[in-house]
Amino acid sequence: MITKGTFPTDILEEFRTPLYYYNTELLRDTLDVVNNESKKYDHYHVHYAIKANANNNLLKIVRESGLGVDCVSGGEIQAALKAGFSSDKIVFAGVGKSDWEINLGLDNNIFCFNAESIPELEVINELAIAKGKTAAIALRINPNVAANTHHYITTGLKENKFGIDLSHLDHVIDVMTTLKNLKLIGLHFHIGSQILDMSDFEALCARINELQDQLDAKGVKLELINVGGGLGIDYEQPDQNPIPNFAPYFETFHKNLKMRAGQSLHFELGRSIICQCGSLITKVLYVKEGVNKKFAIVDAGMTDLIRPALYQAYHKIENITSEAEAEVYDVVGPICESSDIFGKDIELNKTKRGDIIALRSAGAYGEIMASQYNCRTLPAAYYSEDFL
Numbered sequence: 001m002i003t004k005g006t007f008p009t010d011i012l013e014e015f016r017t018p019l020y021y022y023n024t025e026l027l028r029d030t031l032d033v034v035n036n037e038s039k040k041y042d043h044y045h046v047h048y049a050i051k052a053n054a055n056n057n058l059l060k061i062v063r064e065s066g067l068g069v070d071c072v073s074g075g076e077i078q079a080a081l082k083a084g085f086s087s088d089k090i091v092f093a094g095v096g097k098s099d100w101e102i103n104l105g106l107d108n109n110i111f112c113f114n115a116e117s118i119p120e121l122e123v124i125n126e127l128a129i130a131k132g133k134t135a136a137i138a139l140r141i142n143p144n145v146a147a148n149t150h151h152y153i154t155t156g157l158k159e160n161k162f163g164i165d166l167s168h169l170d171h172v173i174d175v176m177t178t179l180k181n182l183k184l185i186g187l188h189f190h191i192g193s194q195i196l197d198m199s200d201f202e203a204l205c206a207r208i209n210e211l212q213d214q215l216d217a218k219g220v221k222l223e224l225i226n227v228g229g230g231l232g233i234d235y236e237q238p239d240q241n242p243i244p245n246f247a248p249y250f251e252t253f254h255k256n257l258k259m260r261a262g263q264s265l266h267f268e269l270g271r272s273i274i275c276q277c278g279s280l281i282t283k284v285l286y287v288k289e290g291v292n293k294k295f296a297i298v299d300a301g302m303t304d305l306i307r308p309a310l311y312q313a314y315h316k317i318e319n320i321t322s323e324a325e326a327e328v329y330d331v332v333g334p335i336c337e338s339s340d341i342f343g344k345d346i347e348l349n350k351t352k353r354g355d356i357i358a359l360r361s362a363g364a365y366g367e368i369m370a371s372q373y374n375c376r377t378l379p380a381a382y383y384s385e386d387f388l
């Protein structure tokens, strides 16, 4: 957490802003809760969705906690291996895997490919034949379940590009029986992100139950179900709710999913694990008087944290160096784009040049999505445990 006592604002003079600051104690506490809650069910396996944040120092902490990892590119597989994740805990998803990425997965004997189309299955099979290997496959299904979230981050609807349509599943399984170097081990789903309404996951469970009945009738046996990720966090009140509600999340699947004997249940959680531990720290460059409003112009921009510009996402914004009475500001960055706005009509303690602003809940889809647009320098990262 970044609160006035805990963030070392006094040492900021030495550091170039903007920067990412990670509360590694909170990350460890979050991982403890994930482990305690998921281990109540002995067939649960949690993979960290590395696309949320692939910072090597954080990955090592995640790896030490015993989680597996969910990758969506060859680069992510490389990042996971570099951080020491064992390859038999790597699952590899993605609608467009290139040949080198598939080969990387095969060479490292990753646990499972989450595959999404017949042409992809054919390519994985061919590349596996060339290596004399068998690739374990979970078929990513598009369950046509709506998630109550932003339309850019819902993924499980017919209109989305992801997964195999329910009506095509039988045919895909028939084709798979002819692809001898593939082994069908499970079904994979991922309905979206920042989901807080457990009834969305209940709907997913109901759909999976139907599918399992259908596959039983066909005589298809599966070792695992992978329900993806998507558990949301509290962006409004990061201090009150620093650790997401993992208990009811895991319980929802326990109560609603009818697992077959011996099946394991896999999860791919990104945001819920890594989001609350990160803040983007930025310095106020200017306070500019507009027409009927004030702009706090900060040195971080959409290049450092793109979520507000890309998804109209809310991040709590705090002036952590001012105690003065609150005033209302639009908090904006320096990038030459009108969408480079972190928040409109934000109450901040009266702000002046040189003050330090924290954009909270920035651990997920923050640093990893940073770009060098406008020839900007990528933000550096610092860790609370280095300041103890």
Ligand SMILES: *Cc1c(COP(=O)(O)O)cnc(C)c1O
Binding pocket: 049, 051, 052, 070, 072, 093, 190, 192, 193, 194, 228, 229, 230, 231, 268, 269, 270, 271, 272, 364
């Ligand atoms: C993005 C993604 C996740 C993680 O989503 P979160 O909302 O961060 O938990 C999991 N699985 C797949 C396939 C993904 O693409």
